Amino acid sequence: MVAIPGRALTGREETPDLELPTPLDKISPAYPARAAWGTATRLRAWQTDAIGQYFETTPRDFLAVATPGAGKTTFALTIAAELLARRVVDKIIVVAPTEHLKTQWAQAAAKVGIPIDPAYSGGKGRTSGDFIGIAVTYAGVAANPLAMRIRTDRSKTLVILDEIHHAGDALSWGEAVREAFEPARHRLALTGTPFRSDINPIPFVTYAPGGDGIPRSAADFTYGYGHALRDHVVRPVLFWAYGGDLQWRTRAGDEISARLGEPLTKDLAAQALRTALDPKGAWIEAVLEAADSRLSEVRKNVPDAGGLVIASDQDSARAYAAVLASIAGEKPTVVLSDENASSKRIEKFATGSGRWMVAVRMVSEGVDVPRLAVGVYATTISTPLFFSQAVGRFVRARARGETASVFLPSSPSLLGFASELELERDHVLGRKVNDEGDIFAAENALLAQAQAGESAMDDEASLPFEALGSQATFAHVLYDGAEFGHAGEVHVGSEEEMDFLGIPGLLEPDQVRSLLQNRQKQRRDINADRGIGNGLRAVDEEPDVAAHERLAILRRELNGLVAAWNHRTGQPHGVTHAALRKECGGPAAAVATAAQLQARIDRVREWASRKSG
Numbered sequence: 203m204v205a206i207p208g209r210a211l212t213g214r215e216e217t218p219d220l221e222l223p224t225p226l227d228k229i230s231p232a233y234p235a236r237a238a239w240g241t242a243t244r245l246r247a248w249q250t251d252a253i254g255q256y257f258e259t260t261p262r263d264f265l266a267v268a269t270p271g272a273g274k275t276t277f278a279l280t281i282a283a284e285l286l287a288r289r290v291v292d293k294i295i296v297v298a299p300t301e302h303l304k305t306q307w308a309q310a311a312a313k314v315g316i317p318i319d320p321a322y323s324g325g326k327g328r329t330s331g332d333f334i335g336i337a338v339t340y341a342g343v344a345a346n347p348l349a350m351r352i353r354t355d356r357s358k359t360l361v362i363l364d365e366i367h368h369a370g371d372a373l374s375w376g377e378a379v380r381e382a383f384e385p386a387r388h389r390l391a392l393t394g395t396p397f398r399s400d401i402n403p404i405p406f407v408t409y410a411p412g413g414d415g416i417p418r419s420a421a422d423f424t425y426g427y428g429h430a431l432r433d434h435v436v437r438p439v440l441f442w443a444y445g446g447d448l449q450w451r452t453r454a455g456d457e458i459s460a461r462l463g464e465p466l467t468k469d470l471a472a473q474a475l476r477t478a479l480d481p482k483g484a485w486i487e488a489v490l491e492a493a494d495s496r497l498s499e500v501r502k503n504v505p506d507a508g509g510l511v512i513a514s515d516q517d518s519a520r521a522y523a524a525v526l527a528s529i530a531g532e533k534p535t536v537v538l539s540d541e542n543a544s545s546k547r548i549e550k551f552a553t554g555s556g557r558w559m560v561a562v563r564m565v566s567e568g569v570d571v572p573r574l575a576v577g578v579y580a581t582t583i584s585t586p587l588f589f590s591q592a593v594g595r596f597v598r599a600r601a602r603g604e605t606a607s608v609f610l611p612s613s614p615s616l617l618g619f620a621s622e623l624e625l626e627r628d629h630v631l632g633r634k635v636n637d638e639g640d641i642f643a644a645e646n647a648l649l650a651q652a653q654a655g656e657s658a659m660d661d662e663a664s665l666p667f668e669a670l671g672s673q674a675t676f677a678h679v680l681y682d683g684a685e686f687g688h689a690g691e692v693h694v695g696s697e698e699e700m701d702f703l704g705i706p707g708l709l710e711p712d713q714v715r716s717l718l719q720n721r722q723k724q725r726r727d728i729n730a731d732r733g734i735g736n737g738l739r740a741v742d743e744e745p746d747v748a749a750h751e752r753l754a755i756l757r758r759e760l761n762g763l764v765a766a767w768n769h770r771t772g773q774p775h776g777v778t779h780a781a782l783r784k785e786c787g788g789p790a791a792a793v794a795t796a797a798q799l800q801a802r803i804d805r806v807r808e809w810a811s812r813k814s815g
Contacts, residue, residue, distance in 0.1 A: 246435060248425040249277045255423055256281055260290065263389050263406050265366070265419070269427040270394040270594025271436045275310050275570075278362050278390055283314055285360055286334065291387050293357040294318060294335025295350075297343060297379070298364045302545040304337035306570060307364065311335070340368050343382050344375045350382035358387045366391040367587070369405050380405040394594055427597070431711060436597040437575075437606040438711045440718075441620040441680040442496070442702070444489050444694075445612040448477040449670040457670065463612035463677060463762060471613065472582065477669040478611050479514065479580050481521030485672035487529075488694040490522065490578060492676070492703060493609045494529050497557060497576040500707030504604060507707065508551065509576040511560045512592050514583070522580060523560045534558035572598045575707070579610040589619040603708035612677045614765055621683045621770045676702075677762070679718060682711075683770045684810035686718040688725050689759060689803065701725055719811065756799040757791050763806040770810070782806065 245253070248268065256264055268274045285291045296307045296318060308320040319329045322336035329336060336353075343350050354361065361383045363369065369379040383389060389406050403409065410420045430436040445463040450473055452458060460466060460474050462485075478485045493509060500507045511526070513519035516538045523534045535551045537544045537559060551559050552571040559571075577596050579589070596606035610616050676699040678687030692698045701721045709717065764778045779791065786805055788798035 245276070245280065246273055247433065248429070248435070249273060249280065252277055252423040252425070253280060257284070260285075260388070261422070262387070263391070263408075264423075265391045265393070265407055265421045266423045266425075267393055267421040268423075268425040269430045269436060269597070270591065271598035272394075272425055272430050273435070274364075274392045274394070275307070278364075278392055279311055279314050279316065281390060282311075282316060282360055282362065285388065286316070291358045291360040292334075293359045294362065295354065295359055295383070295386075296335065296337040296362045296364060297340060297369075297383075298337060299340060299368045301339060302548060303364065304339060305545055307337045307362075340375055340379065344378040347378040347382040351385060354383055355385035359385075360388045360390065361386040363389060363391045363406070366393050366404055366407065376403060376405050394591065430597075434602055435599055437599050437604050438681070438709075438714050439593060439597060439606045439608060439620075440714065441617075442492070442607060442609045443612040443617060443677040443680060444485070444492070444609065444674050445677045446478065446485050446488075446672060446674040448474050448485070448672045450474075450477040451668040451670055461758070463614070464758065465614070465761070471615075475582055475584070475611055475613055477672055478674075479518065479582065480669035480672065481518050481525070483669055483672035485674040486522065486580060487525055488674035489580075489609050490525055491529050492674075492694060492699065493576055493578050493607075494526065494557070495700075496607050496609075496703050499704055500575050500605075500607070501557075503706060503708040504573075504575060506555045506573050507575040508556065508571065508573045509558045509578070510571070510574050510595060511558065511578040512581050513560060513562055514581040516562060518580070519560045519562055522578075523558075526558050526560065530557050532557050534560050537561035570598070571595065572600050574598075575604065575606055577606070577608040579608060579616065584613065584615045586619050586622075589616065593620075603710055605707060605709055605714060612762075617680060617766060620680050621766055680766070681714060681718060683766070684715075685763060685766055685807065686722050688722065689756070689800070698725060715811075753796060753799070756796055756803065760791060760799055760803050760806070763803060763810075767806055767810065778806075 252266055252268075266274065266277060268277070282291075282294055286294070294311075294316060296304070296311075298304050298307055304320040308318040311318045316335065317333045318335040318337050319333040320337040322329050322338060323342060338350070353359075363379070363383075369376050383406070391406055404419065408420045409418060411418075427436060431438060443463075445461060447459070448462055449457065449459045452473065458470065458473065460470060462474055462478050466474060477483065480486065490511070493511075497507060497509045511519075511522050511534075513522055519536060519538060523536045527533045535547050535556060535558070537547050539562070548559075548571065552573065559574075574596050577592070579592060581588075581592075583589075593606075593608055596608060608620075610620070674694050676687070676692040676694060676696075678685040679702050680686075686702070688698045688701070701724070702718070705714075705717050705721065764775050764782075767773065767778055768775055782802040782805055783790070786798060786801040788794045788801075791799060791802075794802075
């Protein structure tokens with residue numbers, strides 16, 4: 203086996219032999235040492251399986267879907283090193299979404315002896331003979347696809363397409379990527395989220411019709427969050443949902459009051475979310491304070507644990523940073539753009555021990571800061587793609603028992619994304635038109651997807667709008683698709699909220715579920731001892747809470763649980779309510795008694811707990 207030019211083993215201890223599957227028996231003896239980052243002593247089981255599948259046929263195109271934090275970089279560089287060693291390829295091109303990720307790839311590749319130039323640009327032409335490959339962005343490819351095609355065609359080239367779904371960000375980008383890398387000897391596509399909010403096809407990805415006739419992306423190897431969690435490759439994620447009372451003035455001059463989390467029209471829901479995230483409002487300040495309290499609890503067991511606030515825009519990011527500085531007593535790291543200075547700030551934060559980083563969008567994908575353990579989703583972007591990538595910043599496991607906590611508004615769409623975290627998704631190209639009576643089906647599907655896209659959210663954010671006030675209340679913790687919390691209104695800073703904020707930062711997944719259930723039960727027992735029934739204060743203790751207000755609180759809680767059950771199972775709300783009436787008795791929720799509503803709430807929680815178990 204011929205060594206790779208410039209190949210130098212790192213100074214780590216000798217890597218133990220791996221018991222690899224039969225398809226890998228042709229791989230060189232040096233293979234086990236070629237794990238990225240220069241620190242891994244053994245490949246993870248999924249990486250070994252995926253590499254084995256790859257080398258069974260060494261296909262020209264291969265799409266690997268692995269949850270954020272699972273180790274896609276290690277997987278790709280291991281394959282690259284072996285292809286170089288076999289002389290199957292002699293050049294590498296890495297395509298990444300951002301400038302920062304180009305540098306990150308170059309650093310990772312250097313640790314396994316593959317020198318990559320992250321400063322290359324299409325107009326640069328030749329690069330130094332010290333490099334085996336280059337790293338470019340999708341935007342850079344689109345700027346000069348012909349130059350990239352000439353470079354690709356000149357050598358036996360492996361192209362690694364990181365977060366390949368970005369090649370569909372614009373139709374011109376997809377066309378440029380296809381033109382530039384069509385001559386490549388091999389193309390290895392990677393993504394943690396193989397789905398998009400539009401129907402732009404992703405280059406070099408195979409689409410196959412599903413049972414409904416709709417074309418969907420077909421991965422060659424998939425390793426989802428659920429698998430990674432069972433293998434202890436990623437952290438369990440707890441989602442902390444916060445509701446509250448909001449007031450705002452529309453562009454028409456109307457003053458609106460609503461509760462975050464209640465069913466609202468699309469426009470009102472967007473305005474409610476913007477009101478909650480207003481940097482001058484009390485809602486975001488209360489949530490940031492709760493998140494900082496959670497971070498303090500986590501740092502008792504994980505001293506270098508850090509937090510990240512993902513903001514919608516630069517002005518909000520600066521304002522959130524100022525609020526956090528007063529809360530935490532320490533200035534956060536602020537990352538506002540995809541520039542070299544920003545990359546250096548991220549790297550400094552990643553290797554330091556500071557508490558908080560505040561960023562706009564660039565830290566939502568691919569950036570490797572393993573010590574991030576607490577996040578605040580403070581952006582108006584409500585697409586499954588962005589949400590999944592944002593949550594992916596917190597799930598990367600370093601040691602057994604670490605957990606991730608993500609704080610978010612109690613928005614039905616966001617809670618739906620959170621409850622579906624373990625589901626595998628595919629990129630859907632369009633909706634099949636079944637008959638002449640459905641001639642507008644395809645157009646309606648395109649319209650719905652466009653409305654759900656990030657561009658639609660950006661348009662909404664530009665409309666005249668004035669937030670008047672906001673107050674936050676703790677709603678519940680969402681874990682493994684089940685909700686854990688206390689009935690009724692839970693004020694920020696209360697004992698009830700601290701029941702959950704104070705859970706230890708080191709817990710195994712099954713311990714998380716058990717502890718959440720115990721905290722919920724303990725508070726109910728305390729309330730019962732105080733004469734407080736069903737998690738609500740007795741009339742003599744809080745006489746200003748009228749019966750109709752209690753019923754309204756219980757109905758909101760029940761409707762929220764039924765909505766979460768719908769997101770998790772797909773069962774229509776009406777079917778769930780009918781099943782609850784059948785099991786627990788009583789009329790419709792609108793005329794049910796407090797006891798009947800509480801019984802239904804308990805039953806939905808029991809269903810969720812059984813399903814989680």
